[in-house]
Amino acid sequence: SLIIFLMLLVSCSAVKRKQFAPCKNLVLFFHDIIYNGNNAGNATSAIVGAPEGGNLTKLASMFHFGNIVVFDDPITLDNNLHSKAVGRAQGFYIYDTKNTYTSWLGFTFVLNSTEHQGTITFAGADPIMQKTRDISVTGGTGDFFMHRGIATIMTDAFEGEVYFRLHVDIKFYECW
Numbered sequence: 001s002l003i004i005f006l007m008l009l010v011s012c013s014a015v016k017r018k019q020f021a022p023c024k025n026l027v028l029f030f031h032d033i034i035y036n037g038n039n040a041g042n043a044t045s046a047i048v049g050a051p052e053g054g055n056l057t058k059l060a061s062m063f064h065f066g067n068i069v070v071f072d073d074p075i076t077l078d079n080n081l082h083s084k085a086v087g088r089a090q091g092f093y094i095y096d097t098k099n100t101y102t103s104w105l106g107f108t109f110v111l112n113s114t115e116h117q118g119t120i121t122f123a124g125a126d127p128i129m130q131k132t133r134d135i136s137v138t139g140g141t142g143d144f145f146m147h148r149g150i151a152t153i154m155t156d157a158f159e160g161e162v163y164f165r166l167h168v169d170i171k172f173y174e175c176w
Contacts, residue, residue, distance in 0.1 A: 022149065023175035026116075028109065029156065030073045030089040031081045031165050034059070039162070045071035048092075059161050063102075064095035075109055079156055079165060087111035093126070101128040105135060111143075118142020120170065122151055137170060148174040 035043035037057035047056045049068030054060045060067050070092045074085040091107025102125065109120040119142065124135030137149040149172040158164040 020173050022171040022173055024147070024172040026170045026172075028075050028077065028086070028168050028170070029079050029165055030075045030109075030168065031163070032071055032073045032089075033163050034069065034161065036162050044073045045069050049094075060095070062098060063100055065098045067095045069093050069095075071107070075111070079167070081165070086113035086116065091122075102126060103128060116143050118144045120144050120147065126153065128155065137172065144172070146174065146176040147172045 031044070033039065033042050033044045035046040035057065046069065047059065047067055048070050049066070050056055051060050051066035054066065071089065073089040074081070075087040075089050076083040077086055088110045089107055090110055091105065093103040093105050093107075095101075095103050104124070105126050106123050108122070111118055111120070118140055120140045121138050122135050123138050126133050126135065132152050132154050134150050134152050137147065137151055140147040149170060151171075152169045154167045154169075156165045156167040
């Protein structure tokens, strides 16, 4: 019986997982301009929570740990901030680690263009110092009704601590 068990174990470990192909792919960019006390007209995000002794116009030192930022950022089809917006990225990020730059993201793309109508919801950890990061696509509405998948995000550009642009490559593996 030990030999049969070992043969079964070897045959099970040789089975490869099926590789799934995305049923839909979408690439978008979103642009975040954090309020710094001087840019109220251009800002698309603001610090709403800060560590004790912190303020709401400057990110905390020590990897921004404890800052909570809410955003309503424009989404574009290319990497130009001044391109026509096809929707808004709305949600928050929390800087959640004391010894490196990392955050936790929870946000929704609200798309309202001739090409796409509906929402796509994302959630997950963002280890900012990595070139690419994957976060979960947890659902959607409209053209993206009940879609799920993975979004690979990359910091495409940044200017100090005030502006950054994310390149978001969305691969849906469940499309209804």
